[in-house]
Amino acid sequence: MKLWQSVALGLLVMSPIFSTRLTPGLYEGGRSRDEHDREARNSSALATILGEVRTNMSDLMFIKTERYLHAGVAYMPHIDMDEIASSGEIADKPKGSMDFAAKFVEHEAEAAGTGDDHDHHDHDGHDHDHEHGSPGTLIPPPESDFRGLVGVMQRAVKPWQDPSQPHVHTTGKELLPWYRLMTLTDPHNVRGYLIGAWWLKSQSVNKDLDEALKFVQEGIANNPRAFALKLLEGNILKEKERTEEARLAYRAAAELALEARPHERVQPFIDEDKSITLPDWTDYNEEDARAAIRMAVLSEREYGSTDEALRLALRYNEGFLGDGRLRILIEELEGGGPPAP
Amino acid sequence: MATPITHTAIPSSANALLLLGRGVMIETIRRKEFYVLLIFMAIYMTGILIAGIVGVENEQTLVFLLNLGISFAYLSSHLLALLTGARQIPFEIENRTIYPLLAKPLSRENYLFGKWAAVTAAGLAVFAVLLVMSYLPWFFFPKSPSLSIPMMVQAVLVSIVSLGMISALSLLGSLVMPQGVNVTLLGLWFLVGSTAKNLVEARAMLSGNGEPLKWVLAYLPDFGLMNLFTRYTDGIGPLDAMQFLGLLAYGAIFTGCAMALSAISFNKRPL
Numbered sequence: 001m002k003l004w005q006s007v008a009l010g011l012l013v014m015s016p017i018f019s020t021r022l023t024p025g026l027y028e029g030g031r032s033r034d035e036h037d038r039e040a041r042n043s044s045a046l047a048t049i050l051g052e053v054r055t056n057m058s059d060l061m062f063i064k065t066e067r068y069l070h071a072g073v074a075y076m077p078h079i080d081m082d083e084i085a086s087s088g089e090i091a092d093k094p095k096g097s098m099d100f101a102a103k104f105v106e107h108e109a110e111a112a113g114t115g116d117d118h119d120h121h122d123h124d125g126h127d128h129d130h131e132h133g134s135p136g137t138l139i140p141p142p143e144s145d146f147r148g149l150v151g152v153m154q155r156a157v158k159p160w161q162d163p164s165q166p167h168v169h170t171t172g173k174e175l176l177p178w179y180r181l182m183t184l185t186d187p188h189n190v191r192g193y194l195i196g197a198w199w200l201k202s203q204s205v206n207k208d209l210d211e212a213l214k215f216v217q218e219g220i221a222n223n224p225r226a227f228a229l230k231l232l233e234g235n236i237l238k239e240k241e242r243t244e245e246a247r248l249a250y251r252a253a254a255e256l257a258l259e260a261r262p263h264e265r266v267q268p269f270i271d272e273d274k275s276i277t278l279p280d281w282t283d284y285n286e287e288d289a290r291a292a293i294r295m296a297v298l299s300e301r302e303y304g305s306t307d308e309a310l311r312l313a314l315r316y317n318e319g320f321l322g323d324g325r326l327r328i329l330i331e332e333l334e335g336g337g338p339p340a341p
Numbered sequence: 342m343a344t345p346i347t348h349t350a351i352p353s354s355a356n357a358l359l360l361l362g363r364g365v366m367i368e369t370i371r372r373k374e375f376y377v378l379l380i381f382m383a384i385y386m387t388g389i390l391i392a393g394i395v396g397v398e399n400e401q402t403l404v405f406l407l408n409l410g411i412s413f414a415y416l417s418s419h420l421l422a423l424l425t426g427a428r429q430i431p432f433e434i435e436n437r438t439i440y441p442l443l444a445k446p447l448s449r450e451n452y453l454f455g456k457w458a459a460v461t462a463a464g465l466a467v468f469a470v471l472l473v474m475s476y477l478p479w480f481f482f483p484k485s486p487s488l489s490i491p492m493m494v495q496a497v498l499v500s501i502v503s504l505g506m507i508s509a510l511s512l513l514g515s516l517v518m519p520q521g522v523n524v525t526l527l528g529l530w531f532l533v534g535s536t537a538k539n540l541v542e543a544r545a546m547l548s549g550n551g552e553p554l555k556w557v558l559a560y561l562p563d564f565g566l567m568n569l570f571t572r573y574t575d576g577i578g579p580l581d582a583m584q585f586l587g588l589l590a591y592g593a594i595f596t597g598c599a600m601a602l603s604a605i606s607f608n609k610r611p612l
Contacts, residue, residue, distance in 0.1 A: 001601075001605065002604075004597075004601065005601035005604060005605060007597075008594065008597035008598045008600070008601040009598055009601055009602075011594045011597065011598075012560065012594055012595070012597075012598040015559065015560075015591065015594050016555075016556045016559035016560070018587050018590070018591075019559045019563075019587070019591050020555055020556065020559050021587070022566055022584060022587050022588060022591060023584070024566060024569055024572060024580055024584060024588065025565075025566075025571075025572065027572065027575070027577045030571075030572070030575030030576065030577055031401065031404050031574060031575045031576055032408070032571055032574070032575050037401045037404075183543070184539065184540050184543045184544070185536045185539055185540055186536075186539065187539055187542075187543055218546075218547070221546075278487075278576075280575075280576055280577055280578070
């Protein structure tokens with residue numbers, strides 16, 4: 001064996017030392033993963049012509065979950081993951097809606113006495129009262145189907161129901177294997193971990209907080225910089241009444257959010273009161289980040305010390321200028337404010 | 342006065358390598374795969390032109406189309422390199438054209454290196470052409486999406502290394518297994534290897550013995566690591582220097598090893 005051959009083989013033997021640390025696919029945000037972008041793509045006629053071809057496998061799996069959620073009935077592509085995750089409803093996304101993790105935290109914040117008065121979605125997968133559109137089914141109803149007998153047969157053989165009727169929603173349990181598969185094939189699919197863990201903790205029957213915690217912690221191990229996962233971990237721990245661990249998780253989420261947030265690029269959007277459309281930082285990231293800092297302060301006030309909560313709030317306020325909720329919290333903390341419930 | 346004509350009786354090694362490269366390029370252009378790729382790209386471009394007439398609705402759709410085109414360029418060039426590399430040596434042996442080549446002052450190692458360079462260059466030429474064509478949707482949308490040029494440069498450089506890697510692996514495969522098996526196995530590994538590795542690793546991590554397995558699996562080339570174009574179309578910035586150099590080294594090591602093993606196998610092979 002020649003020298004160059006020995007060197008090449010020797011380098012291969014040693015290569016796992018660095019090759020196991022190569023993670024070019026590990027990053028926050030990104031157009032292919034962002035829900036707003038995903039919806040824009042799905043609404044494109046061209047994307048429909050291309051036959052639901054998507055940029056990645058997990059996107060296809062998200063479409064699959066929609067079918068499962070509707071007991072097999074295929075509705076027109078109409079994906080709103082916020083609604084699916086929070087209520088099991090397929091609906092048009094209302095303008096200015098926020099990420100499901102943030103919604104949940106808003107709910108928590110309200111419970112803690114700081115939230116605004118606005119409608120919230122329940123999280124039990126059944127009980128929801130928000131308005132929603134009525135997307136058509138892929139198999140058309142009889143009155144608009146020119147195919148005659150073929151259409152009758154297709155409606156009889158395939159899962160179908162009249163699109164004007166209320167949607168039948170499953171409990172979401174059937175979706176869980178898909179989220180498992182999503183995260184197994186792509187361990188950096190943060191959204192898969194988030195929604196999967198959400199469903200696990202939100203089952204009305206056999207609610208499995210332990211399994212949800214295990215799932216989200218697996219996500220954190222694979223994506224240590226994903227602050228939204230830390231935020232959800234805090235939520236689950238809080239629900240399990242492991243308050244000290246929840247406080248630490250919220251704190252970690254807030255610190256990661258502070259590190260990840262591109263302040264100089266985001267602030268002009270906030271100042272001009274417009275939607276954030278940076279490819280690596282969107283409205284969803286912003287809402288999650290704000291939820292993380294608020295929960296870090298709230299949990300510190302509730303389970304730690306008020307002084308430390310005030311110190312944290314002031315520090316976070318430097319990075320999150322324009323967050324009204326945080327300013328209210330600061331005023332309350334400075335004035336010795338209302339005690340946490 | 343007429344210029345005297347000089348003949349080189351025996352071509353130098355460099356000349357022989359150039360001849361090898363030229364032969365591979367000509368053969369690639371003559372093969373039907375090249376035209377199949379062109380037809381596919383023409384279908385894609387027709388779709389894009391129709392989209393241009395109808396109108397690209399939003400930036401997300403533009404980026405989606407761009408990603409589709411670049412992914413096609415990446416996939417096609419790799420598959421072409423794989424198919425071209427896999428048949429080089431078996432065909433030369435079968436057609437007995439390898440004997441006059443090796444009768445010249447050309448070592449078997451140089452022959453292998455020449456074949457590898459030529460196959461990589463053929464893949465690269467296809468990649469370059471298709472990559473340029475994949476930017477066609479850009480002209481039908483008034484606003485340019487924010488994409489990182491340094492990230493694009495990194496993605497292209499890593500793709501070049503990746504093409505070298507698949508060319509070397511296909512040459513190695515052609516020396517140790519039948520052509521059909523080589524193409525099928527390497528093609529499947531190129532397409533789904535990264536996902537399969539992730540799946541096995543994730544299962545092993547859950548059962549608690551993930552780290553040793555992760556180390557073992559690291560000896561299998563991961564083409565998923567080398568495709569940075571989704572990161573690019575996602576609007577993410579460039580990789581840091583260590584990650585970028587690490588990826589280049591990763592590709593170079595696998596290429597070097599595949600070439601080393603090919604040389605060992607080829608030198609021992611009776612012709």
